[in-house]
Amino acid sequence: MPINDQELGELKRIAKKIRLDIVDVTGWSGGAHIGGSLSMVEILTILYWKYMNIDPARPNWEDRDRFVLSKGHGGVGHAVVLAHRGYFPFEDLKEFNHTGSKLGMHLDSKKAVGVEASTGSMGHGLSQAVGMALGARVLKKSWRVYCVIGDGESNEGSIWEAAMAAAHYKLANLTAFLDRNRMMIDGPTEEVMSLEPLADKWAAFGWAVREVDGHDLRQLSEAVEFAQSHLAGPVMVLCRTVKGKGVDFMENDPAWHYGGLSKELVERAKQSVEREG
Amino acid sequence: MAKEGGLTWTVYDADKMTQREIYGLVLSELGEEYPEIVGLSADLAKSTKIGTFGDKFPDRFFNFGIAEQNMFGVAAGFAKAGLIPFVSTFSVFASMRAAEFLRTDCCYQNLNVKVIATHGGTSFGSAGSTHHATEDLSIVRAFANLVVIVPADAIETAHAVRACMKIQGPVYIRIGRGFEPRVYESFDYGYQVGKAVEMHPGTDITVIACGATVYHAVQAARILKQDDGLSVRVLNMHTIKPMDEEAIMRAVTETRRIITVEDHNVIGGLGGAVAEVIAGGGKGCAFQRVGIPDTFCPHGYPEDLMNLYKIDTDGIIEKVREIMGRDFEADEDWEDEV
Numbered sequence: 001m002p003i004n005d006q007e008l009g010e011l012k013r014i015a016k017k018i019r020l021d022i023v024d025v026t027g028w029s030g031g032a033h034i035g036g037s038l039s040m041v042e043i044l045t046i047l048y049w050k051y052m053n054i055d056p057a058r059p060n061w062e063d064r065d066r067f068v069l070s071k072g073h074g075g076v077g078h079a080v081v082l083a084h085r086g087y088f089p090f091e092d093l094k095e096f097n098h099t100g101s102k103l104g105m106h107l108d109s110k111k112a113v114g115v116e117a118s119t120g121s122m123g124h125g126l127s128q129a130v131g132m133a134l135g136a137r138v139l140k141k142s143w144r145v146y147c148v149i150g151d152g153e154s155n156e157g158s159i160w161e162a163a164m165a166a167a168h169y170k171l172a173n174l175t176a177f178l179d180r181n182r183m184m185i186d187g188p189t190e191e192v193m194s195l196e197p198l199a200d201k202w203a204a205f206g207w208a209v210r211e212v213d214g215h216d217l218r219q220l221s222e223a224v225e226f227a228q229s230h231l232a233g234p235v236m237v238l239c240r241t242v243k244g245k246g247v248d249f250m251e252n253d254p255a256w257h258y259g260g261l262s263k264e265l266v267e268r269a270k271q272s273v274e275r276e277g
Numbered sequence: 278m279a280k281e282g283g284l285t286w287t288v289y290d291a292d293k294m295t296q297r298e299i300y301g302l303v304l305s306e307l308g309e310e311y312p313e314i315v316g317l318s319a320d321l322a323k324s325t326k327i328g329t330f331g332d333k334f335p336d337r338f339f340n341f342g343i344a345e346q347n348m349f350g351v352a353a354g355f356a357k358a359g360l361i362p363f364v365s366t367f368s369v370f371a372s373m374r375a376a377e378f379l380r381t382d383c384c385y386q387n388l389n390v391k392v393i394a395t396h397g398g399t400s401f402g403s404a405g406s407t408h409h410a411t412e413d414l415s416i417v418r419a420f421a422n423l424v425v426i427v428p429a430d431a432i433e434t435a436h437a438v439r440a441c442m443k444i445q446g447p448v449y450i451r452i453g454r455g456f457e458p459r460v461y462e463s464f465d466y467g468y469q470v471g472k473a474v475e476m477h478p479g480t481d482i483t484v485i486a487c488g489a490t491v492y493h494a495v496q497a498a499r500i501l502k503q504d505d506g507l508s509v510r511v512l513n514m515h516t517i518k519p520m521d522e523e524a525i526m527r528a529v530t531e532t533r534r535i536i537t538v539e540d541h542n543v544i545g546g547l548g549g550a551v552a553e554v555i556a557g558g559g560k561g562c563a564f565q566r567v568g569i570p571d572t573f574c575p576h577g578y579p580e581d582l583m584n585l586y587k588i589d590t591d592g593i594i595e596k597v598r599e600i601m602g603r604d605f606e607a608d609e610d611w612e613d614e615v
Contacts, residue, residue: 062359109386116357118386121377127347128382131354131362138315138337138360158378161347169339 003050003221011217014084015045016273019246021080021093023261023269029076029097031260032105035250037077039181039214039241040148044081046220047146051228056086059113065143066132068117070125070159071150071179073258075107078115087114123156125149126176130166133174133234144228147176152184155193160205166234167206174234175227176207179214181243183254202236214239248272295455297395299431301329303438304363304393308334311442315355317364319345325365325395345370349378349390356388361442367401368394368451372413383447384420391441392449397427397488398540399569399586400453402579410451411569415545417449418518424448425517426470427547429491430460433515436468444470453540454579457489460513471516473524479510482597483528483535487514487547489579490538490588497593509597517550525554534563536596538588543568563603567596 003011018041026032048054052065069078076096083090088102095101102111106120116132119125129147136143153159166174178198186192195201202209208230212219220237227235243257244250247269261269294302308314308330316338322328331338341348345366352362364371371379371394383390394413401408418425424444428434434452441448466474476491477498486494491513498509510532512524528535535555537548548566555564569586583589587596 066357117353118381121381123346124350124378124382127350127378128354128357130347131351131356132358133354134339134351135315135355135358135360138355139358141358158344158346158350161341161344162350164344165341165347165351168342 002225003217007050008217011045011049014049015041015217018045018077018080018084019273020270021084022077023247023266023273025076025080025093025096026259027261027263027266028094031258032076032096033073033258034076035183035243035254035256036071036150036179036181037074038245038247038250039243040074040077040179041245042215042217042220043148043177043179043239044077046217046224048081048085050221051224052146053143056114059087063141063143066116066129066145068125068129068132068145068147069107069119070123070129070147071153072106072119072121072125073150074148075105075120078107079103079112082112082114085114088112122150122153123158126159126162129174129176130162130171133166133171134169136173144173144175147174149176149178151178151180151182151189151195151198152192154178154195154198163202163205163207170233172231172233175224175237176234177237177239179241180239181241183243183252183257185254185257187254199238202238207234207236208232209236209238211238211240214241215245246273246276248276294431296428296431296434296452296457297326297455299434300393300438300452301326303435304330305333307439307442308337311361313360315339315360315362317341317348317352317362319343319348319366319370321366324367325393327363327365327393330363345375346378349375350382352390353378353382353386353388356383356390361389361391363391363393365393365395367408368397368410368413369408371449372410372416376416379417379447380420384422387422387446389445390447392447393438394449394451396454397451398453399574399582400489400540400579402577402582405576406573409574411540411542411574413451414517414539414541414547415549418545418550422446423518424470425451426515427451427487427517428515429488429513430457432459432461432464433468436464437470437515440468440470451488453489456579458492460492460495471519471521473521474513474515475510476513477509477511479508480532481508481534482601483510483512483532484538484593484597485512485514485525485528485535485547485551486538487517489540489583493583493588493590493593494538496590497597500590501594501597505598507597507601514547514551517547520550520554522554522558525551526558526560529555529558529560529562534600536565536567536600538593539568540583540588541568542571544571563600565596565600567592
């Protein structure tokens with residue numbers, strides 16, 4: 001069932017809290033990939049609080065759904081989500097990026113509980129997600145695999161190798177989300193390396209494509225409902241998003257791909273999130 | 278006919294089969310024992326012989342087309358799901374085209390991924406440098422968590438493929454194109470990952486070899502004994518990592534002269550690894566690395582290329598004679614050399 005009004009309110013509240021904490025962790029850690037973390041907050045919120053069949057108390061439960069953050073630069077956003085979902089204490093976030101911490105810029109699956117794949121190098125996560133989805137078939141398991149890829153990351157040839165394989169093997173248990181925030185380190189994606197027509201490309205690779213506003217939880221919900229009912233193959237949810245979403249002075253500014261925040265900027269950023277939410 | 282270790286074939290069959298064929302056969306047998314094994318290929322199922330497994334277990338065999346990066350990433354995903362993927366492609370692609378996927382996805386996460394890298398070294402001779410893998414050992418040796426094995430012949434390949442199932446973590450097994458002559462007379466020589474095999478006893482000099490050069494080192498040792506009266510120890514260093522440091526240091530103190538012989542660039546592979554052990558051991562000895570002298574190799578038949586780089590029987594004989602005639606501090610007092 002798609003989300004109802006009550007769920008919508010609750011999920012919006014969670015998303016706002018995650019944004020506020022991403023800002024805080026960016027301040028504590030000395031710097032983080034904040035822009036691309038803020039753009040995927042609703043995608044992770046709907047998955048972790050509505051759709052994924054998971055049990056944070058049993059992170060290695062065999063039948064759990066899997067989530068792979070292929071755009072591993074969003075590690076700080078993912079870490080905040082995992083802490084809120086109960087995979088590890090919120091206090092651990094205070095050590096983010098620190099020497100010896102379990103949590104760093106690109107999350108390590110051997111150290112951070114709940115992280116299914118060590119990502120960070122672009123174009124690796126989707127292949128691992130394909131392996132997990134195909135693995136379910138071999139093992140006759142019904143778990144689903146969700147994967148978030150970036151648009152800058154989509155320059156990598158390996159993304160398209162994985163796209164071909166997922167369609168070839170008709171992986172209906174695999175749903176990918178493309179965080180289409182249109183920005184990469186060196187500038188707008190269409191200036192650095194054109195990606196459009198992106199929906200057509202995924203469709204041509206054999207995926208069922210749904211285009212949504214990636215900050216609209218209702219649209220995201222409907223897309224996941226579609227993906228779960230689509231049995232012919234993998235589904236790509238192409239999410240139009242805003243890099244730095246929620247923080248007025250960061251939105252659509254590639255300078256905030258990665259950055260640190262002074263105490264003053266942390267306050268300004270949080271006020272902006274509070275206003276917008 | 279006697280069967281060994283549950284195998285359905287014998288040492289006599291091994292004579293007629295290439296390393297790749299043996300690999301395909303052993304993997305098919307292991308597939309019966311281990312339902313969690315899956316096979317992965319990048320359009321080389323026939324060439325790498327993993328197709329033998331695929332014929333037997335079509336539901337557990339997956340072709341990913343000519344896309345090696347994705348294949349190694351998928352292998353990591355399979356391992357995460359609890360399966361044991363065997364990934365087969367040519368060494369040149371496993372170690373270079375897919376290097377970062379092997380390193381970051383499989384090794385960094387210490388996953389149970391088994392790589393069978395075929396056509397190692399110059400064994401695909403006539404295909405030229407695009408298909409030679411003369412750098413793979415130095416590259417993958419630097420991947421933490423990875424065990425690196427170079428079997429000498431088909432029999433040792435069978436051992437290695439079985440043994441890698443007992444290792445929890447990634448393993449890289451490098452084999453040739455498969456026309457390497459048989460080195461072992463039987464299966465029963467106590468194969469153990471990480472333990473060099475003394476193929477020929479000797480006290481004057483030690484030849485350390487791996488893969489296809491082991492056969493030639495043994496032949497050379499026999500001829501040198503007969504013609505020159507030299508006592509040449511031959512070590513089959515089938516495991517490049519973890520390396521049998523004890524066997525190397527024993528050779529340093531007992532034979533005082535060592536040459537390494539490999540179908541690989543002399544930089545960073547077997548020779549490089551042995552040099553590191555000797556340098557760290559604090560005991561000097563006459564030492565030379567024989568292999569590809571940091572160059573790209575021409576097209577040619579493998580046996581001609583081995584001859585060109587002096588890693589065949591004639592070449593090893595020449596190199597041994599050369600180093601035996603070389604001056605170096607030969608006093609027997611080891612106490613002053615730490």
